[in-house]
Amino acid sequence: MPLFGAAGVADMNEKYPFQDIEPKWQQFWSEQGVFTVDTSRHEKKYYCLTMFPYPSGTMHVGHGRNYIIGDAITRYKMVRGFRVLSPMGWDAFGLPAENAAKQRGVHPKEWTYNNIRQMKRQLQSWGIAYDWNREIATCHPDYYKWTQWVFLKLHERGLAYQKNAPVNWCDYCTTLANEEVLADGTCERCGRTVHKKDLTQWFFRITEYAAKLLDDLALLDKWPEKVRTMQSNWIGRSEGARVEFTVAETGAPCPVFTTRPDTIYGVTFMALAPEHPLVEKLLLGNPRAAEIRTFIEKQKMVSAAERTDDATRKEGVFTGYHVRNPYNGELAPLWITNYVLMEYGTGAVMAVPAHDQRDFDFARTYGLPVKIVIQNPEGTLQAPSMKVAYVEDGPMVQSGPFDGRGNREAMHDVIQLAVDRGFGEFTTHYRIRDWLISRQRYWGAPIPIIHCESCGAVPVPEKDLPVLLPDDVDFKTERGNPLSFHEEFIRAQCPRCGKPARRETDTLAQWLCSCWYYLRYVNPRMTDAPFSRKDVDYWLPVDQYIGGIEHAVLHLLYSRFILKVLHDNGNCSFREPFGALFTQGMICKRSEKDGQLYKMSKSKGNVVSPDELIREYGADTVRLYTLFIGPPEKDAEWNDDAVEGAFRFLRRIWRRVYETRELLLSSRELKPDLDRMDPPERDLYRKLHESIAKITHDLEGAFQFNTAIAQIMELMNALDDLKVESTSSDQRRAVYREAIESLVVLISPFAPHIAEELWVELGHQPSVLSAVWPEVNPKALARDEVEIVIQVNGKIRGREIIPTRLSPKEIESNVLARDAVKALVAGLTVRKVVVVPGKLVNIVAAG
Template identity: 50%
Template sequence: MSTPQNRYDFAVIEEKWRDRWLAGKTWQVEADGSRKKYYVLEMFPYPSGRIHMGHVRNYTIGDVVARYRRMCGDNVIHPMGWDAFGMPAENAAIKHGTHPAKWTFENIDYMRGQLQRLGLSYDWDRELATCDPKYYRWEQLFFLKMLNKGLAYRKLTTVNWCETCQTVLANEQVINGACWRCDQAVTPRQMQGWFLKITAYAEELLAGCDRLPGWPEKVLTMQRNWIGKSTGAELEFSIEGSDDKLTIFTTRPDTVFGATFMSVAPEHPLVAELSRGSERETEINDFVQRTQAARRRLAAGEEPPKEGIFTGGYCLNPFTGARLPIYAANFVLMEYGTGAVMAVPAHDQRDFEFARQYDLPVVPVVHPDGEKLDGATMTAAHEGPGVLADSGDFSGLDHEAAKAAITARAEELGVGRSRITYRLRDWGISRQRYWGAPIPIIHCEKCGVQPVPEEQLPVVLPTDVNFDQAGKSPLHILESFINTACPACGGAARRETDTMDTFMESSWYFARYTCPDSHDAPLHKPAADYWLPVDQYIGGVEHAILHLLYSRFFTKVLRDLGYLSIDEPFTNLLTQGMVIKDGAKMSKSKGNVVDPNELIEQYGADTVRLFSLFAAPPERDLEWNHQGVEGAFRFLSRIHRFVLDNREMLRAAGEELPADLGEADRTLHRKTHQTIRKVSQDIDNSFQFNTAISAVMELSNTLFSLNAAQADKQPQPAVNRQAVQTMLTLLFPMVPHLCAELWEELGQAEALDRQGWPQFDPEAAKEEEITVVVQVRGKVRGRLQVTPGTPEEQLKEMALADDKVQSFVGDTPVRKIIVVPDKLVNIVI
């Protein structure tokens, strides 16, 4: 019978073990070449002030992996830090009259306490914050190294501008035409900015997608599509009345004889040039502005209804001499290829729809085998294979052969060349914000753009700043920061006031974790070589073409600069699902947030951890269910009560099992080893923590029910002890505080976190008897109780000898007997 003293006081238990683990630095780890390493990492958080249930789920998943791998004998590194630069801190400073640094570090302190309260097994000695000059000084060094290698450069460009945040956004940070941070509409703006040449690694980034089998295919597909490799030809069309050329890229040079007009992006410089001074200039300008505004409102991958406008200009087909009208079309993108498309409506569906809408010619030049297409009667473009016709010397060629032949002829004529293009564009890293790492550049009127000498790093972000309510960066007017000396001539010069995109910090933090105390270099190569790559990375799929792509790029750059030896940063990637409540993702704006602090106060950290793991597989969305939380608490309470109520019996029991096992002993012993097998498989193979927990629940039910039987039918103490110890060991990665406490209650001298993962005995896990179904004419007519692995011939004999089966077979000849081992005997008569 449970006593008040045996009540599950989770608050006392969790505080005791949290303090013990932190004081003893239980999870501190060092590189050890004699041991197999395992690096598990969750994407580090922005210190917004409070963790949410998404954080709880993400970090609990990682913690289970870390604890499990330690118990398997690996040397596990499991670090945590803070992605601490960014707009929210600046917005908070403006709103509350505080400083971003004060707001950030107060949040870090609070959130660190929350994570520690969850019992997450981090090596806190490796903690870092990206807003610390000791961290971003090395990021500034990387920038200078990239500048020296031509991988960083400055140019005038049209950028995505967020008026609310007063900053430039990378293409990847514009979601459905809006800022990814504040959700306000983005507008184009021309300005000077700094870029990283990620396109120099486009082919390696693309090829690397095929060498990441541990990544979800959906993430790899998103990256492949974002890189967007296309193989084709670049062709030059003379502009009528001008010495200029209009260069286009096409993947279908075989269709050049069927081109009937030219489509260019509304932003293409030629549009303004051709319309300038014409009577339609205003109409064309209005079309361009309207198209740009409409594009920014489109969802990712969405296309607008086809629309265009004639610019008044013509170009000449280099193969036929035909005059092709030049249209500005809203479906042509300036960032793809050259921003101009050779329109062949007979063989491209978008061109076909556009041509029909604006009454433009459709000229088929690639016909399917045995068929003759008629442009006047075609109802859709033929985009498939075929043979060329009406294509001069190339008529009669297969379309693939024609691609190579026409490209070669273009090269001979000096009007084209073969080319590979990518959708990927260079990474714009300039941000017109304060709370970021300063770009280490000095502008001198005499010497031009000058890098800050390496020995002067870090360029420290000044803290003596004031914010106005308009939200503009104070760096632009802070003379004490701006005014400096030119490192080349010594004369008066001005610092760069743009700061770096915060994705710069998160693109290499995982490497810095391996050597956070390295003072003379950004990375200690022996440590980085030992720990990297990350074996298991965990985070949201929303970072597929932001952080994950940038981290792959950064890793390759650091490799080429000599800092790293790896090609890829993350061997395996788990993208966990969202936490859903009331049919929507938990968010403050929807008013459906559940505060983890309140749950921990009411039920304890172990219950919150258990629920977040049990409610759904990690890669799927977790539907919030308060009854599920209560159920998890009841389950843990039953385990606690059983162990304490039977503490004396369990402590007195020996570790060795008795030789004479009764029926209850055999049942519990078998279930114990079956559970070890199931839980090990579920964690090792697919991180299916929900089914692993379910298996432990089944073991506990068997344990409880057998011990509720009459005394002479209960398992012996040693068998009970083995089952309880196994249950605690298997649950320890999920609910560490309670399991550690109950392990100690069993009188164990060595802490549970130092125990190895249990191994199952295949013989012990075998069922003593199983049921094999016997069918006659497809209907169940009998059941056989047999030992697993009974030979097929023996099963046939037993089935035919069964009285019930015989009553249905009788004297009817048996045509054949089909045996599914350990499951089924099917008698065909």
């Protein structure tokens, strides 16, 4: 143990030398392999996972919250005797690396690995506990080989397919997300005009898992309600009916999906999406063709920004055709409109202006009829005078056999009628769409597909993985994806027929890389498989997953999807990747420019660097403040002044141990004895055990680090109240020592460096992680007397000390017999007395 002197005690001085002790203990943890995990079976395992970061450069203290919370949980569980798997890695593929390459000529690989080095150094300087032997980077061939393998598994199961999809296209930057297109229709980065382009792209059939993903949310009882609700809304199940309308003039089918079949007798027109396949047929020989084409072309030109604009007016064009309503044989004009989406349902909406606001707005604009089929309870609805659609319930009218029935009650029978007559069925629709995983980018895992003229899109055989991303690409190319100009990469042989073929140049979305990384950490260096089924079945689901709320839907839903596919493929036996989820709030800071509160970010110029703070106050201070700032699930405002307070608190603990070191060492063998304590000793001893109870509760439940730390501060205040010196009685010194020693263990998950140092100072062998978490002595909590509040009619009127052993009945008579209480109720008639033992007595009295 070279780090310590002969007595096992490091140099100690009055100043709290965090500059010395923090690097020392970080080195100790690393050299001793304290966080190196043996993943073989163990009686208590715990997998604590913090979302891995995108290596964007350097981190600010807002990023730190994530890792500090995860580390506090990891260290707490270790002290509680768990074997904790706490790994870290890098979500290392992504756009910023490629932008850096284009702008500054740095290779994305170099840029990424430089950032990884920076951020790893920061994590280590925070003293975060990771098993770095398990470090992974998704851009490393040993990792993305298996990301490609995941793609192949989905492909084998028919869950990966190609289809055309329109994208925002910039000639220089390739495909853009909606948010990257500015309001004026230009590219955010290079300013070129963005246009719509149809591209053949790869999709995952996540819609096939919609029902499972929705139903299994019920299993996730340790997830925040909020996240489950968001996922449920995103998947968006709606029950309804599919009904076959037909184009009256041509007999062509025109099916619709509706959640309101009860309004079907009120259809007064049919609304098609501009992209609806029927539209082309209706244009043939159509005298209105020119007008219709103009409308459709105009809709195609509408930018993403405009489409999402609230103010967009409902517009449409009449096709000249009609549809026949199979329920009543009525004809309704067929329109093409801008408010119907091809992506949802069948791309055709049966419009019922009387009972749907959007249809109502459209009908009023174009003078289409409004037919009431659900009356209000008063029976006063009249189509000409309606100002808004009537969307409430009521009796059905003008609805053939259903007249007079309640619309909700009749819903089922309406659909049943269509089933019986063969023109409709019960169906469920989901809002979620298939997942687009193609990226027209260089810095990603190549999609393992070879396009052959005769065999089509052929998957690369597993034995040929990984499909390596070439290093020598030309980033100065002015157009598109550099991979698509790399002849050597593109040239391939069809794995099926052996003829020359073309390699796919799209890469996989980085989302996919982060969908399965939690499995890889269990067997990070395995070469013949991504992970071992036996090992992941033991270590997963993740016991505690920690990350930002911004991933509530995409990352967390995609991960659940991929895991379910792997489960169905026989690769693991559990159905959900993350057993418990904790989402922390953002750290905000007031902007110096405008005084407003913003999420900490470089662009807002309100970032606080951890490096400087660690230099000035030490990592333990930054950690303690970050955890103390407020409830971890809520957003919090960073306050530089308050950091100082955390520092002062740690220094106070340090100084107290320093000032009483002789006494602490000389009392090592003493044991506190409740029966021999005097009142001040008894008070500290009680405070200690109350603190153990409170802190343990806060860490076992909802991770209330802020109140746990407040309790440690209270314990410290109580310690200051007890006078001790080397000549104090054995009992006093024993109580004092137990309180200090427990405090060091209790604070160790939050401020581990100082805890390690003081633990050794108290005469123990390192590490404090092998200490035993203090246990509550129930006898210490007991009190003989307690002060209770006396209320009269709910108002506080006095306080009385009473023995704790009294029953509620005895408390009542005891209290009422006291002079002070008699005076309070003098002249009043006592009607009722409410007794809450240990808290209060409320006397209900009237004059």
